Amino acid sequence: MSFLLTTSAVEPAQLRAEEWRSRLALPYAHGAHVRAAAGELPELARELQAIGGPRTHVTVSTETPPDAGHVELLLAAGVDSVQLARPERDAGELWWPSMIAFLREAVSHGLPVSWQPPLSAGWDDGLDVSLLVHLPPPTIGDGAGRAATDWSHRHAPGLCRWRQGTGFVVVLDERDGAASQTVIDDPVLTGAFGALHEPTRLAELGRRSRAAAGELIEAGFVLDLNGIAVTLPYRLRHWPVPNTSY
Amino acid sequence: MHLVLAVTPWHLLHHAHAAAELLAGVLDPPHRATVHYANLTFAELLRDADRDDPGRYHRLAESGYLSGIGDWVFTRALYGQGDHAVEDARGACASAGFDWEQTLAAHRIAERWADLAAADILALQPDAVGLSTTFAQSVAALALARRLKRQRPDLPVVFGGSNCDGPMGAALQRSFPAEIDFVVRGEGEQPLRQLVNALDTADPADRERQLGTIAGLCRWRAGTQVVQPEGTALPEGEELRGGTQDAYFDAVASSEAADWVRPGLVLETSRGCWWGQRKHCTFCGLSDRTIRFRAKPARTASEELLGAVDRHQVLDVMTTDNILDLAYLDSLLPELAAAGLDLHLFYEIKANLTAEQLATLRAAGVLTVQPGIENLHSAPLKLMDKGSTGAMNVALLRELQGNGMTTMWNYLYGFPGESAAHYLPVIAQLPNLVHLLPPAGAYRHIIERFNPYFERPELGFARRAPMPWYRWVYPHVADGDLDDLAYLFASQPAGIDEVTASALREAVAAWQDHYHCSSLTHRLVGDTLTVYDRRHGRDPVDHRICDPAAVAAYRELARPHSAERLTARQRKAGHDIDEPWARAFLAELHRAGLTYADGDTHVALSLAHDPRLRRLPAGGTTLAIRSAEQLPAYAGSHR
Numbered sequence: 001m002s003f004l005l006t007t008s009a010v011e012p013a014q015l016r017a018e019e020w021r022s023r024l025a026l027p028y029a030h031g032a033h034v035r036a037a038a039g040e041l042p043e044l045a046r047e048l049q050a051i052g053g054p055r056t057h058v059t060v061s062t063e064t065p066p067d068a069g070h071v072e073l074l075l076a077a078g079v080d081s082v083q084l085a086r087p088e089r090d091a092g093e094l095w096w097p098s099m100i101a102f103l104r105e106a107v108s109h110g111l112p113v114s115w116q117p118p119l120s121a122g123w124d125d126g127l128d129v130s131l132l133v134h135l136p137p138p139t140i141g142d143g144a145g146r147a148a149t150d151w152s153h154r155h156a157p158g159l160c161r162w163r164q165g166t167g168f169v170v171v172l173d174e175r176d177g178a179a180s181q182t183v184i185d186d187p188v189l190t191g192a193f194g195a196l197h198e199p200t201r202l203a204e205l206g207r208r209s210r211a212a213a214g215e216l217i218e219a220g221f222v223l224d225l226n227g228i229a230v231t232l233p234y235r236l237r238h239w240p241v242p243n244t245s246y
Numbered sequence: 247m248h249l250v251l252a253v254t255p256w257h258l259l260h261h262a263h264a265a266a267e268l269l270a271g272v273l274d275p276p277h278r279a280t281v282h283y284a285n286l287t288f289a290e291l292l293r294d295a296d297r298d299d300p301g302r303y304h305r306l307a308e309s310g311y312l313s314g315i316g317d318w319v320f321t322r323a324l325y326g327q328g329d330h331a332v333e334d335a336r337g338a339c340a341s342a343g344f345d346w347e348q349t350l351a352a353h354r355i356a357e358r359w360a361d362l363a364a365a366d367i368l369a370l371q372p373d374a375v376g377l378s379t380t381f382a383q384s385v386a387a388l389a390l391a392r393r394l395k396r397q398r399p400d401l402p403v404v405f406g407g408s409n410c411d412g413p414m415g416a417a418l419q420r421s422f423p424a425e426i427d428f429v430v431r432g433e434g435e436q437p438l439r440q441l442v443n444a445l446d447t448a449d450p451a452d453r454e455r456q457l458g459t460i461a462g463l464c465r466w467r468a469g470t471q472v473v474q475p476e477g478t479a480l481p482e483g484e485e486l487r488g489g490t491q492d493a494y495f496d497a498v499a500s501s502e503a504a505d506w507v508r509p510g511l512v513l514e515t516s517r518g519c520w521w522g523q524r525k526h527c528t529f530c531g532l533s534d535r536t537i538r539f540r541a542k543p544a545r546t547a548s549e550e551l552l553g554a555v556d557r558h559q560v561l562d563v564m565t566t567d568n569i570l571d572l573a574y575l576d577s578l579l580p581e582l583a584a585a586g587l588d589l590h591l592f593y594e595i596k597a598n599l600t601a602e603q604l605a606t607l608r609a610a611g612v613l614t615v616q617p618g619i620e621n622l623h624s625a626p627l628k629l630m631d632k633g634s635t636g637a638m639n640v641a642l643l644r645e646l647q648g649n650g651m652t653t654m655w656n657y658l659y660g661f662p663g664e665s666a667a668h669y670l671p672v673i674a675q676l677p678n679l680v681h682l683l684p685p686a687g688a689y690r691h692i693i694e695r696f697n698p699y700f701e702r703p704e705l706g707f708a709r710r711a712p713m714p715w716y717r718w719v720y721p722h723v724a725d726g727d728l729d730d731l732a733y734l735f736a737s738q739p740a741g742i743d744e745v746t747a748s749a750l751r752e753a754v755a756a757w758q759d760h761y762h763c764s765s766l767t768h769r770l771v772g773d774t775l776t777v778y779d780r781r782h783g784r785d786p787v788d789h790r791i792c793d794p795a796a797v798a799a800y801r802e803l804a805r806p807h808s809a810e811r812l813t814a815r816q817r818k819a820g821h822d823i824d825e826p827w828a829r830a831f832l833a834e835l836h837r838a839g840l841t842y843a844d845g846d847t848h849v850a851l852s853l854a855h856d857p858r859l860r861r862l863p864a865g866g867t868t869l870a871i872r873s874a875e876q877l878p879a880y881a882g883s884h885r
Contacts (some may be wrong), residue, residue, distance in 0.1 A: 003796045003834050009778070009786035055769055055778075055855060080857045102469070110858025157860070163588035166556040181508065183559045236588055240860040241614050241683055242652040245588070 038062035040145050041070045048077035059083045065098045065115075067107040068197075076112050082106070086116035096127070097199030097230040100223065103135040107157065108234040117148065131220055131232060134159035135174050158240075162193075162233040169193060169194075171221055171233050182219065188212045196222050196231040203227060247446045249279040249438075250372035252363070254386040255288040256307035256316050257378075258315040259503060261512040264566050265434065265580040266378060267489025267829070272435045277442050280370055281493035284363040284390065286501045291362075293502065300506040302348060307382075308463045312692065312734065313342035313714025314484060316382025319352045321719055323389035329353065334547035334718040354387070364393035374445055376430075376438070379409035384418065385719060389528035391425035393630075395520055402445055406430040406438070407731060411533050412695065416473045417730035421723040423471075423576075429464035432476050432535060433517070437462060476535060483540040488514060488550045495558050498535070510562035511554045515578070516541035519568040521596055525631040527618070528705060529658065530758045531694030531733070534569060539569070552585065561611075564592045572596075575603055579610035590618065594618070597634040601645050601804070608649040617642055619655040619685070623668045624844055629661040631698075636672070637806030640851070643682040648853040653683050660690035662706025664741040669750055671843070676753040678839040678851060680781050681764040684757040684864050688750045693735040700735065710737040758864040766840075767855035768800075775800060777840060777852050791836060795821040799831055803850035812848075 036044050038060050048056055056079050060066055065084065074082065087095065095118065106113045117138045129151045137151035162171045168185035184190050192205075192212035202210055202224065213229050216222035222229050247386060251266040263281065270279035281844065289303040296302065310316030315338055321330040329350070339346045367375060367390075375394055377387040380871050391403045405415065405426050415429035430437045437460045444456035457465055461477030491511065498509050520539035522532055542550075570593045571578075582589065589611030597617045599607070607615070619642065621627050624635040646653045683846040692713075693699050699707050712732030720728060742750075760782035768777045775797045791797050795816065802815055809828040832848050835841045841848040853859070 001830065003793060003831050004838055005790040005792065006787050006838065007790075008788075009780070010788050051772060055776075075858065076857075110860070112857060159787060163561050165559060165561055165587060166552060166585070168559050170559070170561060185559065194622060209688075238858050238860070239590070239650055239652075240862045241647060241650055242864060243251060243613055 009027045033057045033059065035059045037059060037062065038066045039067055042073060045070070045073040045077035045079070048079065055080050057081045057083065059085060061085045063087050063089065064092075064095060065102040068098075068101040071105045071109045071111050075109055079111070081112040081114070084113065084115040093226055093228060094199060096225050097223075097228045100132065100135065100230050100232070101197065101199055104230075104232065104234045107135060108236045108237050112136075117188070127225075130154070130175060130221075131223055134161070134232075134234065160233045161236040163236050172236075173220070173233070175220070182221075184221075186212075189215060192216060193221065193231060196229050199228050199230040201227055202229050247273075247373040247441055248275045248371065249273065249277065249374045250282050250367050250370050251279055251376040251378070252282045252284050252385045252387075252390065253509070254363075254368055254377060254390060255285045255303070255359075256310065256382045256386070257283075257285045257321070257380075258307055259285065259289055259303060259498075259507045261510045261564055262489070262494030263378065264489070264512045264514050265380075266376075267374070267491050267512075268487060269311070269434050269438055269489075270493070271487065271489050272439050273442055274439060277446065279844040280372075281489075281533040282367055282370065282496060283497040283501075284359075284366065286497055286503050287363055287366065288356070288359045288386075289507075290502045291359050292352060293506070294349055295373040296348070302352070306344070306349070309342060310344070311382040312713075313338045313344075314382075314713065314719050315339060315342060315344055315349060317719045318715070319349065319387040320356045320360070320385040320389045322353050323356040324385055324392060326357075331718040331721070334715070338715060344500050351607060356386070360386075360393055363390050364397065367394065368397060372401065374404060374442065376404045376406060378407035379405055379418075380407045380573065381409075383407065383672075384409050387868040388422055388425050391422070397424055402427045404428040404430060404438075404441065405791075406434050411535075412476075413730040414695070414733060415449065416471065417723075417727045419464045420471055420728050421720065421731060423466070428465065430460075431462035431464065433480060436479075475780060478535070480536065480538060480540065482545075483516065485544050485636060486514065486517065486540065486542050486546075488554075491554060491558065507561075510564055511551075511558060511560050511562060512564050512566060513547075513551055513554065514542075514566045515547040515551075515574070516567045516569075516571050520571070521569060521633060521745055525633060526698050527632055528630050528661070528698040529620075529691045529694070531697045531700075533696040537573075541571035541573065544574055544581070547574070547578050548581050551582070555587065555589070561588055562590045565594075568594055570595045570607075575606050579606050579612070590614070592603075592616075597632070597639055597642050599642070601604060604642075604645050604649050604651070609649055610623045612651065614654065615646065616654040617646075619643070619653070620658045622657070622672050622842075622844070624847075625668045626661050626664045628661065629663050630658075635806065635847065637842060637847045637849040640679065640682070640842040640844070641804065641806060641849045644849075644851060644853060647682050647859070648856070650859060655685045657688040657750065658691045659688065659747055659750060660739060660741040662740040666742055666746045669746050673749055673753045675842055676757050676782070677783055678842065680757055680760045680783070681766045681851075681853075682761075684761050685754060686756045688747070690739065690741075690747065693737055695733045695735070706740050707735075707737040710735045712736070762861045762863040765861075766852045767858075768852040769855040770797070772803075773797065778855065779839075781839075784839070789840065795823050796831060799823070799828070800835070803835075803848060806844070806847045806849040808846045 034056055036058055058079055060082060103113060113136050115138055129147045131153040133151060137155045138148045140148050140152050159174045162169050168183050169190055171182045173180050184193055188208050189212045192209050193216060202213055205213060213222055217224045221233055222231050253266055255261055255264040266281045269746045270281050273279055292303050293300055306316055316529045318335045336346050377391060379387050394401055394403055398472055403426060410429050410431050415431045419426040419429050440460045443645050444453050447453040447456055464481055465472050489604045495509060498507060500506050518537050518539040519532055522537045523539055576690045591612045593612050594616045597619055619639045622636040622639055627634055693710055699705050712728055713734045713736050716728055716732050764781040766779055766781055768775055772795060779787050791800055798821055799812060799816055809825055809832055813823060813828040836843055841850055
């Protein structure tokens with residue numbers, strides 16, 4: 001009698017968008033590649049969790065990045081990685097701030113993500129890639145351009161992260177090659193740092209918060225994309241093993 | 247009186263000197279104490295000599311103790327006759343892997359350091375100076391003391407610290423009478439307070455009377471050494487208090503070292519060892535005088551920790567405890583978890599903590615632990631009186647990895663009574679453990695003063711002598727005094743021979759090389775358990791277990807079981823299996839490399855699948871520029 005059924009590492013099954021609702025009910029021992037729309041992610045996460053969290057890779061067809069708040073849901077449901085399809089048309093001014101927020105939370109929670117920039121030419125106009133090198137770079141394809149190549153070459157996990165203290169946050173920033181540690185303990189600044197995790201129009205902020213956001217933008221901790229601000233460092237929730245040099 | 251407590255090299259740069267900081271707070275008013283971090287001055291001088299290598303101080307501080315190189319660096323500053331014992335030191339450097347030219351440069355720089363440090367201390371206008379000697383601080387302290395006494399012969403110089411415990415402090419004072427006026431032995435709060443009060447007493451008779459009441463004090467009376475018996479009274483946990491650490495953070499902030507040192511907090515939440523009280527691990531160098539376990543009340547520990555975090559705005563905390571107080575699992579640790587901070591705590595723990603207890607530690611921010619694993623075979627562990635088994639240790643490594651916690655450990659060998667039969671089965675299985683964090687290395691254990699191997703020669707080390715380097719570091723010390731001064735001892739090798747030891751070291755090196763690219767995880771989906779084997783050196787395979795009894799048995803093997811015990815557990819859970827079934831099951835898992843076998847006990851090796859777990863190469867990475875300064879590689883022994 002044999003207790004183990006041993007096979008070469010098995011590629012997960014491929015499921016089309018319209019299939020996953022019916023077929024995920026089966027026990028996917030080897031997991032699945034699932035295609036879903038961004039709006040379906042909470043429902044997909046619920047379904048996956050109900051059957052024990054099979055090893056699942058999700059490809060999200062979306063014109064706008066998924067809600068950053070869905071990252072925890074997907075991980076709890078056993079999702080191993082998320083691939084975001086390339087948006088096929090110009091998705092508007094919120095696309096980049098939302099994508100940065102999603103990437104930031106994915107890195108913070110440890111969810112591997114691959115993604116592609118919009119097709120439109122000049123996608124990186126006005127984008128300071130040197131501030132984003134702590135986030136997963138876009139998948140480099142033909143004609144990706146210098147910005148994506150730069151991002152990819154300079155990327156390393158852990159280059160810009162923050163930790164919560166007692167009424168202060170510590171930002172550890174190594175994006176420019178030198179390590180610096182900044183303690184933010186002014187309540188207005190910490191308030192803005194936290195609030196801008198959600199992309200926010202600067203014009204909608206009060207005078208003090210806008211001034212605080214300006215300081216954080218100056219420090220490179222918040223990105224201003226045509227008047228929409230978003231916090232860049234990710235919260236250090238998961239440490240590598242060993243962590244002796246982190 | 248103004249007491250200056252000077253911290254000499256090789257105290258690590260990235261945290262305060264816990265003992266000096268707390269002792270600075272115990273003096274009776276109007277006496278006061280200043281903690282002076284002279285170790286930072288030496289780090290600056292080394293950095294000036296080679297600006298591309300800020301890690302040199304750290305490397306020597308971490309690894310220069312056992313070889314004697316750390317102490318040797320300061321011998322030129324102490325003896326003042328040019329380069330000292332060059333050929334011996336060159337050989338020791340070669341054996342220990344230090345760059346000779348760099349180390350010789352440090353040896354020469356040390357003279358300038360001693361001059362500068364003495365001037366800095368005297369500028370503080372002290373009425374007395376205290377110097378702590380732990381690990382490789384003794385010669386640096388002596389070099390400093392020599393200069394202080396030359397320039398201020400009236401200045402009382404007090405030695406203390408671990409290198410002064412028992413007969414060591416008295417021998418050090420006998421050997422360096424011009425440098426050491428007093429030696430405080432044992433835990434210092436009470437004797438130091440008494441000593442400062444006595445030194446401030448004008449009436450010679452009264453002063454003499456007071457000095458005579460200080461337990462453990464070594465002093466001079468009319469040119470004759472007086473060695474007072476060490477006391478038995480120790481502060482209770484409720485009496486323990488920590489220092490502010492202000493002096494350290496101020497010193498770093500005004501030092502060039504601020505450019506490359508990321509300061510952390512240090513905290514003492516307990517003293518002694520509750521396991522050692524029951525069974526003193528045979529290789530552990532904790533003194534029986536201070537081994538009684540005493541923990542601070544959780545409320546005090548919490549207030550001190552969170553208060554220090556708030557005061558210094560630092561989230562990395564190293565505790566000096568020899569072992570975690572298990573009561574903290576229900577008090578201090580949940581409170582820290584509830585605070586919602588991103589702490590990084592280091593604790594030494596006992597290796598038999600459960601998965602739930604480890605999760606409690608992780609939730610509180612305990613990210614790095616030293617569990618005293620030491621070995622993966624039960625027989626040597628029994629010889630050590632560790633109170634754990636090989637399979638328990640492997641289960642612990644697995645759980646720590648699964649919780650994202652870093653484990654500091656060494657593989658120790660060389661115990662009287664062990665044999666190759668206790669190592670060869672382990673060596674054969676180490677490739678199966680490649681997905682778990684490897685030890686820093688495999689080392690023959692060393693005899694330390696106070697450990698049972700030292701105290702009880704009948705355990706197997708009948709003939710012993712101070713490590714050879716003591717002789718060339720202290721050439722003028724008489725043989726008898728050298729025996730009393732030494733903490734580390736050499737003896738005839740015991741246990742396994744070099745052939746087996748070499749095979750173990752090679753297997754550990756391969757483990758270190760391949761850890762970062764290996765994983766072994768499992769997932770239960772529906773009724774099927776799948777094990778994903780992506781360990782280095784194997785074809786990537788998936789193992790599926792579909793039989794409900796087999797799935798349950800595999801999950802039961804998260805804890806170590808023999809076939810007999812596994813059968814009993816499974817039958818109790820309602821699975822209709824017998825012992826032949828369990829034996830066949832264990833044999834098949836073992837053939838697939840999915841279990842670790844320690845005698846007839848087996849434990850499963852796979853971790854629950856979690857895409858968030860990230861491995862870095864064992865032994866450090868280049869992610870953080872200031873990596874070398876952040877956390878020490880902890881040695882296998884307690885001190």
